[in-house]
Amino acid sequence: MYTIKEVADKLDISEHTLRFWAKSDFFPFVKRDKNNIRIFTEDDLAWVRIVKCLRAVGTENKAIKRYIDLCIIGDSTIPERYEIIQNTKIKALQQMKELQNQLDLLDYKEKFYQNLIENNLEDSWNPMNNKQQEAQAV
Amino acid sequence: MYTIKEVADKLDISEHTLRFWAKSDFFPFVKRDKNNIRIFTEDDLAWVRIVKCLRAVGTENKAIKRYIDLCIIGDSTIPERYEIIQNTKIKALQQMKELQNQLDLLDYKEKFYQNLIENNLEDSWNPMNNKQQEAQAV
DNA sequence: GGTTTACTTGAGAGCTGCTCTAATGTTGTT
DNA sequence: AACAACATTAGAGCAGCTCTCAAGTAAACC
DSSP states (O other): OBOHHHHHHHHTOOHHHHHHHHHTTOOTTOEEOTTSOEEBOHHHHHHHHHHHHHHHTTOOHHHHHHHHHHHHHOGGGHHHHHHHHHHHHHHHHHHHHHHHHHHHHHHHHHHHHHHHHHTTOOOTTSTTSOSOOOOOOO | OBOHHHHHHHHTOOHHHHHHHHHTTOOTTOEEOTTSOEEBOHHHHHHHHHHHHHHHTTOOHHHHHHHHHHHHHOGGGHHHHHHHHHHHHHHHHHHHHHHHHHHHHHHHHHHHHHHHHHTTOOOTTSTTSOSOOOOOOO
C-alpha cells in the first residue's frame, strides 16, 4: 500500500505527473482512504508501470486512455489490446534504432572534440572560423 | 543547397519544427537568397543534425541555444562543448537503458496477451474482473 | 489542548515545444 | 492574366506537464 509520494519515489515519476495522470482517469482502480487520500496497491503499481511505459515510448495520452478503457470493458477487447502492445513494441524498437543513431553521432562528436583538445587544434568546422570548411562526415 | 522543405524531407523533421528552431536562433549561419528564402548548405545540414540529436535525447532548447552560442564564441569554448557532448552521451545511454526496460515490459505484456488469446483465458489480472488478482511479475 | 510539522487534496496558472493557420510574396506555367 | 507551387512571418492553439496556492488531516511536540 503506497501513497502517491511513495509511488512517485518508487517508480521515478513526479508527484505532479501522477496527479495529472490521475486527473486524466489513468488510474480508475485506485481507492481512497477515509481522508480521500489515494492508496495504491501492488496491482495499482503494475498499472502505473504500464502507463509509464506507454508514455515513455511516446504514446499520446488520449491513446493511453483508450487502452485503459479497453481494459475496463473487459476480455472482449483482449485482441485489440494485444495489437496495441505489438504496435507500441514496434514503435519502441524504432526509437531504439534512432537513439542508437544519435549515440553514434555523439560518439563522433566526442572524438572530434577530443582530437581538437589533444592536438590543440582549432575548430575548423565551425563556420565562425572563416576558413575553408571541411565537410563533416556524420 | 537545400530549401527548408528539402531539409525537412532529408532529415525527417517537420518544416514547422525547422522554422520554429530557426526562429529560436538555432541556425545562425543559414543564408538567404535574394527572395529571403533560406538556403541550407551541406555544412548547415550537419548543424541541423546536431540540433536534432541534442533535441532527440531531451536537451532543453535553452541548453541547445547555449551550445550554439558556445560554437559562435569560438575555440576557447571547446572544452565546455566537449563536456556538454559527454554529458549528453551519458544521458542518451541512460535513455537507452530505460527504453530497454520498457521494451522488456512490452515483451512481457505481449506474451501475456498471447497466452490469453491462445488459451482462450480471461484477463484475471484486470481489476474489473472481480476475481482474486494474481500479482503481475513485471 | 494548542501549535507546529508533514503530509494530502484539487483548482488553476504558467511553461515548453511544437503545430497549425492565415496573410503575404515570388516564381514559373498555361 | 491567372493559377499553382513554393517560400516567408506573426501569432493562435495545443499537449503534457510543472508549479503554486489554499485548504484539509494527522501525528508530534511544548
